[in-house]
Each structure stands twice: as C-alpha cells, then as structure tokens.
Amino acid sequence: MSVDQATVRRIATLARIAVSEDEVPHLQGELNAILAFVAELDEVDVSGVEPMTSVTPMALPLRADVVTAGGIAEAVLRNAPMSEDGYFVVPKVIE
Amino acid sequence: MTATASTSSNLIHGATGDWEIVIGMEIHAQVTSKSKLFSGAATAFGAEPNSQVSLVDAAMPGMLPVINEACVAQAVRTGLGLKAQINERSVFDRKNYFYPDLPQGYQISQYKHPIVGAGEVVVDLTPSESFTVGIERLHLEQDAGKSIHDQSPTMSFVDLNRSGVALMEIVSKPDMRSADEAKAYVTKLRTILRYLGTCDGDMEKGSLRADVNVSVRRPGEPLGTRCEIKNVNSIRFIGQAVDTEARRQIGILEDGGQIDQETRLFDPGKGETRSMRSKEEAHDYRYFPDPDLLPLELKPDFITDIAASLPELPDAKKARFIADYGLSPYDASVLVAERDLADYYEAAVKVHPGNRDAKLVANWITGDIAAYANTQGLSVHETHIRPEQVADLVDLISDKTISGKIAKDIVLLLIGDEKTSLPREIVEKHGLKQVTDxxxxxxxxxxxxxxxxxxxxxxxxxxxxxxxxxxxxxxxxxxxxxxxxxxxxxxxxxxx
Missing domain, CATH: 1.10.10 (Arc Repressor Mutant, subunit A)
Structure with missing residues (x-):
C-alpha cells in the first residue's frame, strides 16, 4: 500500500493541518516509508484470529449512573481563545 | 387487525406514470440517565452553558472514558422492547469528523458491532390496520454539543452541556411508503420508548430527532438513489419533509435527470429541502475501534434480568384492554397511546372492584374528561380529577341513580366548585338523584x-x-x- 500526492493533501485536510505544496513530496515519502515498515506485518497469516484487545484478560469497567462531575465552566473555558457568557466563541460555522 | 407490508395504495401519480416513495429512518433518541455515557457530568436540560461539562467531555488531554452501566441497560431494555437481537459483545468505534461542538474531533459510536441487532415495530395506521417496520440495528453513541449562530454576525457560540450525553441511534429498514407511514412509525416508536422509560421522546427539547432517508422508484423496480434529510425535529415536519423531498426527486427524474446521493436539510418555513454539503466535502469518517474502550461484553444474567423487568408494552396492553374490558380497537388505542393514560384508565376500572362498566369508564375518560384536560393543556392523569371520581360517576350512571345528562353536569362541578368531592356526594348535596318514580x-x-x-x-x-x-x-x-x-x-x- 502506498499513497499518492492527492491522498497526502486529503489526509492533511481531514486532519486540519496546513501543508504547503512543496512539503507534499517529502510527506508522501515519509508516509510511504511508514506504511512499508508496517506492511511487514502482512506476512503473518491472521485469518481466523480474533483481534486482541487486551494483554491480560480484562472486562470493560462500568460506572454507576451518578453525577460526579461538572460545575467547572470556568476551568473548561480557561484555554479557549475566546469565550463569552459561559460559551466558547468560535469563527462562524454554518453548514 | 391486519398486519401487512405496506401496500401500493400510496402511489404518487406523476406526469409520466406512478411512483412509489421508499422511506427509512435513523432516529436519535436521547437515553434517559442522570449522567453522561462516558463521564459523570449531568444530563439535565436547560442548565447554564458549559456547567455540565467534565474534563472528559471537554476532551482535555489524558482524560479517559468510563461507560455508564445504566445507559447500557437502557439500550438493552430498548432492544428487548423492539423484539430485537441483543448482542452480548459489542464494540465502540471512533467516528472522526471536525466540528467545533465536537471537542474530541471524533464521536464515540458503534459501527460494525452494535449492541442491538435486528428487531421490529408494529405500526398502527388506524385502530384496526397496522404494518411492520423492520429495525436493522440500535447502537449507543455520544451526542455532540450545541452551536448557537444568532448571537453574533461573525461568531458561533458553543455549549458543550449536551456533549457526551448518551444517544441510541435506531436504524429502520426502508419499510415505509408514505409520509403518513413515516409519521405513524415515529409516533409508535416514541410510545414504546416512553413505555420503556428509556427516552422521554420530547422532540421540542431535541430528545428525539430523525434523519429521514427518502428515495422514489417505479413500482416493482429496484430501490432508487436516496437522499438523507438530517435532523427533522417534529412528527409533522417529518411528514412534510417526505412529501417535499419525494416531489423534488420525481420532478428531477421526470425531466430525465438523476438524483445525487446527498445530505439535505428541510426548511419548514420555505417548504423545501436543500443540499447541506457539497460533494468535495463529503465526509470520510475513518471509523476505527476506540483504543480507550474494551469491547462491551454483557453477561446473559444482565439481559435476562432486564427482560424480566420489562413493562407491558402498548400492543399487548391494547389487546388486553380489548379482551378484558370489551373496548373497541379505537378506544383501546387512544388509551394505550400514553402509559400514564392507560394506568389512569385501569385505576378507574379497578377502584372498589365490582361490575363496573369498563366501556363506560373509557367513554368518560376519552370524552368529557379528556376534553377538559385538553383545555388545560394537561394530560388526563395530570388533572385534579381522580380515577375514584370517574369510577363513582360511572357507577351512578350504571345503577341509574343519574342520567348521562346529569353526569355531564357533575363533571362540570368536578371541574368547578366540587374538585375533591365524590360524584355520589355531589348528587346528595345538589339533589341530582334521577327521578325514576x-x-x-x-x-x-x-x-x-x-x-x-x-x-x-x-x-x-x-x-x-x-x-x-x-x-x-x-x-x-x-x-x-x-x-x-x-x-x-x-x-x-x-x-x-
């Protein structure tokens, strides 16, 4: 599996990372090198093998339905570049 | 009762021949729970902005989701109420997209392995006519936050209180053939959810939202290309959106055009649907299993315990009311539409049990008392009129102490000056006993x-x-x- 330059641009758009045109060939090379490295795993036949989700047998921990958090609007908003009246304020987005 | 697949009586007569509308729906139902799906923040509606946001919901680095067992139980309960397959093993995936009301940059959802599989809903079109809508799956996922666009000309305001609240996405098969069938399906599904207590069904508050998939075809032909109308938030609008979109598609096809598969928005003010996203921006969700969450494995006991605690559902209750109380299918469907109303009715039938005329009880509740409740903007069970008072009124009519005419006057007194009296006491006090001499x-x-x-x-x-x-x-x-x-x-x- 390898990526072409259009795919590099598309991945950058999806990740909201600004990539200039002259960076594309370099990134294409890096991505393809990573994919080639990982592709070595394709040599292993895993047909019929369940994906392993945990090294030790563990069950998903469940919590009780109790309100234990919240009431920290100020802390939640602290890193926001802009906020007003308790809201995050962002450049207008309307689809 | 006739349960059939939808019939061809719904065909639309176009300029070039008949068309059939095909509708499937994705309903997002907010799970009734105190706290969110993966965090301990509250879910209550209408709180101050961002006051019900934990560091998990705000997607602060290093925060980990821990699933709410009650939300899992609610999904299983709903699945059982939809006579659906419950999957003992399900998996949470990340659905990636970029939007300011989604701080994680992905929604935790279920993709290939949902918690609930195929089921069905029997939908009533009239009291004696019904059809079945197949349920394809139900999965658990996080709701997003809320963006407000009218506070400023250049900025959007974001409130994350809803971010992370548990949703059940209930996906139907494309089994509906008209706007009326689509409306009846949502109505029935909402009734079932309310009976189960798993979603309050309040569409005005956004607790129940519908994505409606509409396509048209010549009868007997394969399915046409569909368009998805996003986030329709009332049953009336669902009907209007289906009709509007079907007309648009038929217009295009009859002019020799093609339908583009796309997401559209219904604008009730303009009575039109319009495209939401251009093709270039088509979403690529890049689903993958969430590495923060192990697969959800349910013990058989967990499921059987919930099954044992399911309430009687509307279809069973309706059948029982017809069989036990001799009600007409119409009266029975009116009474079972809301669980509280059905409970009120049964309380009135059963207070001081005797040979009470159960049909007459139904007539008075769905007649004069429902009419009064309506004028107050209340449900019957929310009025001050108690089931004992209705029972007493009916007994007085049955033993000929009063006529139906006097009974109507007594209802007026129950509404007015005699709010707490039993009808028997009112008859005594006002000398209303029927003259049979x-x-x-x-x-x-x-x-x-x-x-x-x-x-x-x-x-x-x-x-x-x-x-x-x-x-x-x-x-x-x-x-x-x-x-x-x-x-x-x-x-x-x-x-x-």
Missing part, C-alpha cells in the same frame, strides 16, 4: 301535554315531534327524570 314523571308529562294541546295533535300525526316533549319534560324536572321512562310514557300517552 313513574308517578312523578307521569304528572310532569300530563302537565306538559295539557299545556300544549296543539303540539299533542302535531305529535300524533308526526311522531318525530316526540323529542320536543321529551325535552320539555326533562326541563320541567330539572333534568332529573329518567329519559327512558319519559320516552316510554310519552309514547304510550301519545299513542305513537
């Missing part, structure tokens, strides 16, 4: 006849005049005479 009624009949000799002559020639006499006698006895006795006496005396 033939002598007294006869005297009243004789007096009216003697006072109106010309009407007597007319009535003998034209028996429909009888009604006028009945009215006069009822009036002169203050409505307390037994109408049947009055009728019989008049007939005998006038010889009609």
């Amino acid at each position: 033939t002598g007294a009624i006869e005297a009243a009949v004789d007096a009216i006849m003697a006072a109106n000799p010309e009407k007597v002559a007319q009535a003998r020639a034209k028996p429909t005049m009888l009604g006028w006499f009945v009215g006069q006698v009822m009036k002169s006895t203050g409505g307390k005479a037994n109408p049947q006795a009055v009728n019989d006496l008049l007939k005998a005396k006038l010889g009609v």
Whole structure:
C-alpha cells in the first residue's frame, strides 16, 4: 500500500493541518516509508484470529449512573481563545 | 387487525406514470440517565452553558472514558422492547469528523458491532390496520454539543452541556411508503420508548430527532438513489419533509435527470429541502475501534434480568384492554397511546372492584374528561380529577341513580366548585338523584301535554315531534327524570 500526492493533501485536510505544496513530496515519502515498515506485518497469516484487545484478560469497567462531575465552566473555558457568557466563541460555522 | 407490508395504495401519480416513495429512518433518541455515557457530568436540560461539562467531555488531554452501566441497560431494555437481537459483545468505534461542538474531533459510536441487532415495530395506521417496520440495528453513541449562530454576525457560540450525553441511534429498514407511514412509525416508536422509560421522546427539547432517508422508484423496480434529510425535529415536519423531498426527486427524474446521493436539510418555513454539503466535502469518517474502550461484553444474567423487568408494552396492553374490558380497537388505542393514560384508565376500572362498566369508564375518560384536560393543556392523569371520581360517576350512571345528562353536569362541578368531592356526594348535596318514580314523571308529562294541546295533535300525526316533549319534560324536572321512562310514557300517552 502506498499513497499518492492527492491522498497526502486529503489526509492533511481531514486532519486540519496546513501543508504547503512543496512539503507534499517529502510527506508522501515519509508516509510511504511508514506504511512499508508496517506492511511487514502482512506476512503473518491472521485469518481466523480474533483481534486482541487486551494483554491480560480484562472486562470493560462500568460506572454507576451518578453525577460526579461538572460545575467547572470556568476551568473548561480557561484555554479557549475566546469565550463569552459561559460559551466558547468560535469563527462562524454554518453548514 | 391486519398486519401487512405496506401496500401500493400510496402511489404518487406523476406526469409520466406512478411512483412509489421508499422511506427509512435513523432516529436519535436521547437515553434517559442522570449522567453522561462516558463521564459523570449531568444530563439535565436547560442548565447554564458549559456547567455540565467534565474534563472528559471537554476532551482535555489524558482524560479517559468510563461507560455508564445504566445507559447500557437502557439500550438493552430498548432492544428487548423492539423484539430485537441483543448482542452480548459489542464494540465502540471512533467516528472522526471536525466540528467545533465536537471537542474530541471524533464521536464515540458503534459501527460494525452494535449492541442491538435486528428487531421490529408494529405500526398502527388506524385502530384496526397496522404494518411492520423492520429495525436493522440500535447502537449507543455520544451526542455532540450545541452551536448557537444568532448571537453574533461573525461568531458561533458553543455549549458543550449536551456533549457526551448518551444517544441510541435506531436504524429502520426502508419499510415505509408514505409520509403518513413515516409519521405513524415515529409516533409508535416514541410510545414504546416512553413505555420503556428509556427516552422521554420530547422532540421540542431535541430528545428525539430523525434523519429521514427518502428515495422514489417505479413500482416493482429496484430501490432508487436516496437522499438523507438530517435532523427533522417534529412528527409533522417529518411528514412534510417526505412529501417535499419525494416531489423534488420525481420532478428531477421526470425531466430525465438523476438524483445525487446527498445530505439535505428541510426548511419548514420555505417548504423545501436543500443540499447541506457539497460533494468535495463529503465526509470520510475513518471509523476505527476506540483504543480507550474494551469491547462491551454483557453477561446473559444482565439481559435476562432486564427482560424480566420489562413493562407491558402498548400492543399487548391494547389487546388486553380489548379482551378484558370489551373496548373497541379505537378506544383501546387512544388509551394505550400514553402509559400514564392507560394506568389512569385501569385505576378507574379497578377502584372498589365490582361490575363496573369498563366501556363506560373509557367513554368518560376519552370524552368529557379528556376534553377538559385538553383545555388545560394537561394530560388526563395530570388533572385534579381522580380515577375514584370517574369510577363513582360511572357507577351512578350504571345503577341509574343519574342520567348521562346529569353526569355531564357533575363533571362540570368536578371541574368547578366540587374538585375533591365524590360524584355520589355531589348528587346528595345538589339533589341530582334521577327521578325514576313513574308517578312523578307521569304528572310532569300530563302537565306538559295539557299545556300544549296543539303540539299533542302535531305529535300524533308526526311522531318525530316526540323529542320536543321529551325535552320539555326533562326541563320541567330539572333534568332529573329518567329519559327512558319519559320516552316510554310519552309514547304510550301519545299513542305513537
């Protein structure tokens, strides 16, 4: 599996990372090198093998339905570049 | 009851021939729970902005989701209520997209392995006519936050209180064929969710939202290309959106055009649907299993315990009301539409059990009492009128202590000055007991006849005049005479 330059641009758009045109060939090379490295795993036949989700047998921990958090609007908003009246304020987005 | 697949009676006659509408729906139902799906923040509606946001919901680095067991139970309960397959193993995936009300940059959802598989909903079109809509799956996922766009011309305001609240996405098969069928499906699904207590179904508050998939085809042909109308938030709008979109698609196809598969928005003000996203921006969600969450494995006991605690559902209750209480399918469907109303009805039937006329109880509740509740903007069970009062009223009518006419007056008193009294006490206090004493009624009949000799002559020639006499006698006895006795006496005396 390898990526072409259009795919590099598309991945950058999806990740909201600004990539200039002259960076594309370099990134294409890096991505393809990573994919080639990982592709070595394709040599292993895993047909019929369940994906392993945990090294030790563990069950998903469940919590009780109790309100234990919240009431920290100020802390939640602290890193926001802009906020007003308790809201995050962002450049207008309307689809 | 006839349960059939939807029929061809819904065809739309286009300029070039008949068309069939095909509808499937994705319903997002907010799970009734105190705290969110993966965090301990509250879910209550209408709180101050960002006051119900934990560091998990705000997607602060290093925060880890821990699943709410009650939300899992609610999804299983809903699945059982939809007669669906419950999957003992399900997996949470990340659905990636970029939007300011989604701080994680992905929604935790379920993709290939949902918690609930195939089920079905029997949908009532009329009290005696129904059809079945297949359920494809139900999965658990996080809700997003809320963006407000009207506070500033250049900025959007974001509130994350709803971010992370548990949703059940309920996906139907494309089994509906008209706007009415689509509306009836959502209505029935909402009733079932309310019976189960898994979602309050409040569409105004956004607890239930529908994405409606619409396509059209020539009858008998394969499915056409569909468009998805996002986030329709009332049952009426669902109907309008289906009709509007079907007309748009038929217009394009009859002009020789093609339908583009796309996401559209319904604008109720303009009565149109319009495209939401251009093709270049088509979403690429890049689903993958969430590495923060192990697969969800349910123990068989967990499922059987929930199954054992399921309430009686509307279809079963309706059948029982018809069988046990002799109700018409119509009355039974009206009563079971809301669980509280059905409970109110049964309480009225069962208080001081005897040979109460259960049909009459239904008539009074769905008649005068429902009409009063309506004027107050309340449900019957929310009014001050208690089931005991209804039961007592019906008993008084059945044992002929009062007539139906007096019973209506008593309801007015229950609404007005006698809010807490039993009808029996009102009859006593206001002297409303029906006159069944033939002598007294006869005297009243004789007096009216003697006072109106010309009407007597007319009535003998034209028996429909009888009604006028009945009215006069009822009036002169203050409505307390037994109408049947009055009728019989008049007939005998006038010889009609």
